[in-house]
Amino acid sequence: MSLTPRRVPLGPIGVRADEAGADASPAFRPEAEAALARFRARRDELQRGVRRGELTPRVARRLAAEAAAALRSALAAEAETFSPTPRAFLDRLAEAADDRRRAREAASLEALQRETNRLLRDSLIEQQLRNREDEFRARTYTRRVAGGDPSPTLDGLLRFHEDASLAGDEAALEWARRQLEAFRPLAPDPDDQRKIDLATDRPDRVNPRLVSRYVEQLDGAPPDDLEAFARHALEARDANACVAAFVLARQAPEGTALGLVRQVLDGLSQFPDAAIATLRCWEADARSADAAAAIAEAERVASIAEQEAALPGVAPPTEAELDRLARIESLPLAAPDEPIGLVPVRRGLSPEEFQTLESTSPEPADAPPAAS
Structure with missing residues (x-):
């Protein structure tokens, strides 16, 4: 079970995509494309400088290479810590784990007594498993072939597990769980696997298959149903249900504004220890995968920028081109609604003049209120 889709390599420059063949990091793509757009604006500015004779092609290529290097550095720094998931999930998990650790270090006498009782109960169950092995085998083992x-x-x-559950026989129940786990490789049918998962479910252990099934069944469910599921998971302190609620909250498109997210984050203190430990590992792996995909996307964009920084086809203008450009720039500016014509006697704004005009033009005043 993973919090992010698996990704496979697609090329030598480190491009990644998920199993469906989508982009490497769709969440990081807007930032990368915005940086590439800024670089291309700088590249176009340098090309115009070469055409006007203000820069030589060599200087323009050097400045473009510097801009591409700056883009690579900025995107790499941003991609190293990138994750589309809010940081609150990781921080709250770390906070819950630290609280558990401090609670164990400062355990009260009552907590120590509960832990001692649990260990004694586990020891008693193990002893009963050894002493009652023949009894359990006699009730479940059959000779299918003569002489076999x-x-x-x-x-x-499964019948033995159900009988032990109804009778409250913890030793028999534990023996049935272990036998079913050992029987899992011999049951490739998905329905049989599901029966084994349900029978071997333990509230204090995480089964990724059950978590995945919870998430698949509740994906796209109404918010009220998701909040009810999270509430029941917290009340039962079921590790699989708690982990599934966390995964659903993490995938919620509404982010931290969704009631499910607040409910899960506020209820992390009630999660079983196994759920907290598992989620910390999964969250770290997911963020590492997000950062790796973002780094691959940054590498792709940086490679494009470095290729375009060579300014192919850029050459210094000829004398005739410089004379023509000088004649055009000496013409007076045309009014916004004035046509230039085939034989220009006026010129339009250059990109630099247009940007200057936009930056210095006053904002339009608010319209006066209408007379009543």
């Missing part, structure tokens, strides 16, 4: 070794069946183990 007895072996369990999936239906027999």
